Amino acid sequence: MQRAAAVLWALTVSLVFAYLGSCPAKADDLKPRVIVFVHGIHGNRDTWRAPNGVYWPELIQSDPHFQKSDVVVAEYPTPSMYGKLSTVQISETLWQSLNRQRVWEHKEVVFIAHSLGGILTEEMLLSHPADAARVRFIVSYSTPHQGSFVANLAKIYDSDPLLTDLRESNDNSFLMDLEQKWRSTQSVDGIHRYCAFEALDTAAGAGAGKYLRAHTRVVSYYSATYGCDVNTAPQKITADHIDIVRPLSRTADAYTFFARVYRNNPVMDAVEAIRDNKVSGLTVDCNRTNSANDLQVPIVLDTTLQERILSVQAEYVDTDKIREISSPAVTKIDPGGIAHISYAFKGQGRGLLLGCPVGRASILVHFKIHSEVPVDE
Incomplete structure (x- = not known):
């Protein structure tokens, strides 16, 4: 009342x-x-x-x-x-x-x-x-x-x-x-x-x-x-x-x-930036598949700047001797700074001259980060 x-x-x-x-x-x-x-x-x-x-x-x-x-x-x-x-x-x-x-x-x-x-x-x-x-x-x-x-x-x-x-x-x-x-x-x-x-x-x-x-x-x-x-x-x-x-x-x-x-x-200014983390050294034998349903890729967040993740994208880079590639999928984003990635790729078939080559790839994860940055007065 x-x-x-x-x-x-x-x-x-x-x-x-x-x-x-x-x-x-x-x-x-x-x-x-x-x-x-x-x-x-x-x-x-x-x-x-x-x-x-x-x-x-x-x-x-x-x-x-x-x-x-x-x-x-x-x-x-x-x-x-x-x-x-x-x-x-x-x-x-x-x-x-x-x-x-x-x-x-x-x-x-x-x-x-x-x-x-x-x-x-x-x-x-x-x-x-x-x-x-x-x-x-x-x-x-x-x-x-x-x-x-x-x-x-x-x-x-x-x-x-x-x-x-x-x-x-x-x-x-x-x-x-x-x-x-x-x-x-x-x-x-x-x-x-x-x-x-x-x-x-x-x-x-x-x-x-x-x-x-x-x-x-x-x-x-x-x-x-x-x-x-x-x-x-x-x-x-x-x-x-x-x-x-x-x-x-x-x-x-x-x-x-x-x-x-x-x-x-201090007065804070909102800033957005892309910060990357790369998972290197993924390999696959010929005619085999390398896959994971929950590859966890972290990014460090500065709590003093109230940083938080706005979005995440992932892509293959540094690829060699792999096939049937589909882009990695972001399945989940933890507020604490971890992206969960699902991916799969195959190695090339056995060649007459090269034998059974080892395929290689890396996954580059792009984190879009929101930060509150102090403004100088």
């Missing part, structure tokens, strides 16, 4: 999205990757603007290290008090707006998410597995995967459903269910989640601190890093919950952390 309601809300609630720059008119104008910024609760486009006026999305757009990526900044309905939409409802609205803005037409999609934005992104991708297949990674900044006690306090004063969804997870079935689904759903299994956490308390009256009378850590280290990539250490950002996503320059920790993750997960 909740997800059905989300679709209904999505038809009536508009989500404002904007490209930095003009919206491409043709599919060819889209860059291979798009970086999507998703703000947190009670945020907006200015979430990413530092006190010195520097705007993170613009920093990325003008950085040659990200030349293969478009940039999209999201806004969604989250009023400062008494909001009406739940996380599930907003995530569906978010997906529809991304669809209108042609985000899912990009080959690859990555997210920079602040606070609730990380939860919204995960919920959206679970609901849309076909589009989740395009997502390489999410970089979350102070996303409360185990909730925040600030949301518990805020619920006393504000009935916003988002605050209910962000309560500490020891009694938060929504967050517990979300994490369980994320870990058990195949469609998001390949999406990395990288995390950064706030190292400073947020002042009372500022942002989420408006519900408090003292400085506090809005999202704890454990909540911000729960469920994140185990091979990449969480990034400490010496900032509060608000300024964690407001880098003052490209040397700021928030910026360099994302840049490092981006560099370690």
